[in-house]
Amino acid sequence: MTGIVVTGASSGIGRQIAIQLAQDAVRRESPTAPRMLVHYRRNRAGAEATAESIQRLGIECQIVAADLSEISAAEQFARDALERVGPIDTWVNNAGADVLTGEPASWSFDRKLRWLLDVDVCGTAAISRIVGPAMAEQEGDPLDDAGSVTPSMVFIGWDQAPEGMEGDAGMMFGPVKAAVMAFAKSLAQTLAPRVRVNCVAPGWIQTAWGESTSEYWNERATSQSLMNRWGSASDVAAAVAYLTSPAAGFITGQTINVNGGWNRRFLVADD
Known part of the structure; x- marks a missing residue:
């Protein structure tokens, strides 16, 4: 098993990823x-709502709370997950600090940036440095001709x-997510060939912020995509599901x- x-699977992209992975596991009809x-x-x-959707598919699912902005809590969560779930085929580091909605939207730039760094970079790195090596040490040959699947993060x-990107959002999310992407590439070098490590980089995805934003951002999001629309949580989940398959x-x-697809013909108008 x-x-x-x-x-970060209680809503939005994380919830859709979890449900998509569960659905794909059922379709593969594993013994x-x-x-x-x-x-x-x-x-x-x-x-609980995410877990219930997964359980309806016939898959056992637990929920665990942890504040990943605290390194000790992140590390404890990683150890608890390894113990609860056992050998891990797939680990998705989706959790990220939301500074665009709710109370954090009113915070100062510095406070937002610090929280993003603590959760998205430091917390994620702390988890991965425990879970990644544990996945690499699991039994099984990733090069097995019988068709075994290499664990994936x-x-x-x-x-x-x-x-x-211009503005406060670009100056916050740019360096934070660039660090996440660089860490993923370094971890891939570290854990190969025992664990595959990849990154999905969403563009304009219509999450809670996108559903209530101004017409300017709506026009910008749709115009900057060659597909001429917002992306959805399902679009991101499909990419994650592919990379873990x-x-x-x-x-x-x-x-x-x-x-x-990035629309190179789009010019940002004055807000």
Whole structure:
């Protein structure tokens, strides 16, 4: 029996990733159903809703709370997850600080940046430095001709991080997600060939902020995509599911942009 863990899965992209991975596990009709673990920080009701959706598919699913902005809590969560779930096939580092909605939206730039660094970079790195080596030490040959699947870890970056974006959002999310993407590539070098490590870099995805934002941002999000629309949580989940599937068995150390294709003809108008 193998395990699947998704951090920050109480809502939005994380929830969709967890449900997509569960659905794919059922479709593969493995002799043994995986055990899943859904992480959350404070939204217990949301985590329970995610777990219930997974359980309806016939897959065992637990929920665990942890504040990943605290290194000790992040490390304890990693150890607890390894103990609860057992051998892990798939680990998705989706958890990230939300500074665009709720109380954090009113914080100062410095406070937002610090929280993003603590959760997205430091907390994620602390988890991965425990879980990654443990996954690499699990039994099984990643090069087995019988078709065994190499354990996989996926990170969530940002498509605009390498190039930059104007304004406070760009100056916060740019360096933070660039660090996440660089860490993922270094971890891929460290854990190969025992664990595949990749990154998904979403573009304009219509999460809670995108559903209530101004017409300017709506026009910008749709115009900057060659597909002429917002991306969805399902679009991101599909990319994660691919990278963790047997079909991506020869893919590691890569970043896949999920942004509908960057529209180079778009010029940002004055806000």
